[in-house]
Amino acid sequence: MLKRFDAYGWHTARVEDGNDIEAIDRAIDWAIADERPSLIAVRTVIGFGSPNKAGSQKSHGAPLGPDEVKLTKAAYGVDPEATFAVPADVAALYKERSDHGATLVAEHTKKLLAYATAFPAEAAELQRRMAGTLPAGWESALPKYELGGDAPTRNVSQSSISALGAVLPELIGGSADLSESNLTDIHGGGKFTATESGRNISYGVREHAMAAIANGISYHGGLIPFVATFLTFSDYLRGALRLAALANLGSIFVFTHDSIGLGEDGPTHQPVEHYAALRAIPNVRFFRPGDPNEAAAAWGVAVERRHAPTVLAFTRQKLPVLSGSITGAAAGVRRGAYVLREATGAAKMILISTGSELHLAVAAAEQLEAAGTPTRVVSMPCPELFGEQDAAYRESVLPAALRARVAIEAGVSLGWDRWSGTDGAIIAMDRFGASAPAPTLFKEFGFTPERIVEIAKGVLAGSVHGVVPTPHLHDGHQVR
């Protein structure tokens, strides 16, 4: 165990007796004196002091029980009948440490006040960062995209990171050895290394540690940490992401290459179940923005959300700017879903979509309108956040009476029934992907405006509802 950490370049030490306070003290002093990270292995006895259960797994998973508690108290020289008896020397030690702590806090507060008097602007800035609030006007830094443009949303994320980095000095982060693919550079932010105190961290291929480090930074406060990898590799950091959610930490997770749209790398790298798997974690908000403006808006929501983790899913491939996002994305993404394209006349069909399928839904809506069906397109980058909105807003986006709906997303169908409804349909990716250029995959797996139109017509006719089976690939090489 220690050898492994030696191999990592850590300082390691061993204390053979967990009751040897002086040896532990010495080991801690050595660790503090050593510039490397330290691991001190201390040998202890589980259930120490319990006459019958010490050294046994019996003292691990279950309480000692009233009789054994009495015996253990006796073994420690404490009155076996007393509850919460604290020996006088222990109470005195705690009192002494508590007084010492109060002195330190008072000294710190005094220093801080002196600092605020001498450097009022800097002190206000420190206070702002530690409080986790954002400076006035920060939103205007986010990039905006005009009709006719297009961009991979990972590139929009890159622009957002650099733009936010310029107005938010507390933004700090990096990628698990995929910065060239995730596009996470804070331009001009400098490097964070053993000798440099910049804001770009090279985490290396260690997703779980990366997320755990971000959690530590969040716990410290005063900084907004982000981490990045491919969406499919989010599986490797779920433990730390879950803890961020459980501990109300505002770490930001940037996951690019968010679907079959990554193309040739194939099914091992193509997320399909990950949207549902991330949406499932309480307190996590998973955003899959559908065009460049939504991608920038999602970054805005993420930096605001300081007391819970935000996950941002971005594309490798280009997405066109959709006209509804230009005025709608900033407010709409913040509510989880919004009307991206209103029907011409009273809507008879709603298409609900996210990410790279959103522009296909818009194209399908245009075809449906041309065929005489007024069709609304709802962009739903974060269904969970939409579910938290007030009933009036939800009704304004998805009227309960309008049950002719089709949800379209290139991930598993799990969870979409809530929005498509019993009488609606779901076009999803209920199988693993394949290796081919992205346009081929979208076509072969059935994500085309023409198929959306066909299924929408089936829903209108009452002949189609529920999950539409995902097509097999024609070449027979698909995974079951």
Next chain:
Amino acid sequence: MLKRFDAYGWHTARVEDGNDIEAIDRAIDWAIADERPSLIAVRTVIGFGSPNKAGSQKSHGAPLGPDEVKLTKAAYGVDPEATFAVPADVAALYKERSDHGATLVAEHTKKLLAYATAFPAEAAELQRRMAGTLPAGWESALPKYELGGDAPTRNVSQSSISALGAVLPELIGGSADLSESNLTDIHGGGKFTATESGRNISYGVREHAMAAIANGISYHGGLIPFVATFLTFSDYLRGALRLAALANLGSIFVFTHDSIGLGEDGPTHQPVEHYAALRAIPNVRFFRPGDPNEAAAAWGVAVERRHAPTVLAFTRQKLPVLSGSITGAAAGVRRGAYVLREATGAAKMILISTGSELHLAVAAAEQLEAAGTPTRVVSMPCPELFGEQDAAYRESVLPAALRARVAIEAGVSLGWDRWSGTDGAIIAMDRFGASAPAPTLFKEFGFTPERIVEIAKGVLAGSVHGVVPTPHLHDGHQVR
């Protein structure tokens, strides 16, 4: 890197030049001669031979391009214009290896035939195991439970493992250092160590490696591997579980302590999002059996399912035997869902549930019946498997016309709308748990027959539908 594997007790070696075939040969010979697992680090140049892209990340993520391909072919002395040109010496080497392989296969087949003649029974057994079929009558080994009994389903799993282990010599497995909690001992199966060839593997606290090892065993064939840990720690092995699903491997995953019902260990150990997160993976079938008979039946389905992974979720706490499972579980679990309790008269309400909430649904149904509402209880240990059944069976369990439904599960609500429907309701656990005795948690988080009855009445009255908010804990210590 190599130091780390040295620390693990591996044999390690380094080859400085990836083009030095003899050095690689020597390193492999040493590795074969060494009894320890081996890691050989070979230094190579990415894109080797490409005049302009060798040694650069440009040759990693994108094709070289037609011009650079020609230059690279020229650098290798191959005709730049030829497509799929194979030098004669390479073709000859492959031919020689292919002929050698054919000889080895012929020798093996001959040996196998001789073995089958000399030992027909043993050869038939070998063939059975390699084919992944089960011996006649194996199902009768599974334990059965009578009305009035109860058991934690992890104990049923223990009984099933030992019973199946006796009739299936190919069953092999163990736990990630939690065998005392997961209860995974194949009684009389012996230990699998460096010197013993038994069937109980002590994996240590390394969930991902454990699952990867099981995948390797599945790839080899002839064995049925299972692994085990707490359900919440399934997050640590998702990468390997996903590969099992993608590669059609029949590894079995035993995850105990499957809900808030584990009690005092608290929210870090209490799975809530894991049901949905595991159901989301294509080709994975996640079973959460609702009583002892269903737990045994789920083990039966798992050992039969040789070409895709099965996940079994078991309780720490006792569950009562439900009368409908005695005759219904064996066939019903195999179909993913079944009518556990039929309504007295034409059903006006369907309660759908899984796992430790199933008996609460039965109790609620009895109260509803007493109040005049004929109520069916559907046990749905595996919704995905139920979704694959033919339409007639699905209609027989969940008639489309009967939309008054309540789904009850102590996990996140994500995915349940498919079965509860737009007009039904979901009682779920859309927040993290807490540390308290199990009965307290079920009560405080709203999993009681009385609350199910109240919500069912609301659904019947048309005043309740969709996800019912999960209550906060009264003590204010709940996690947001």
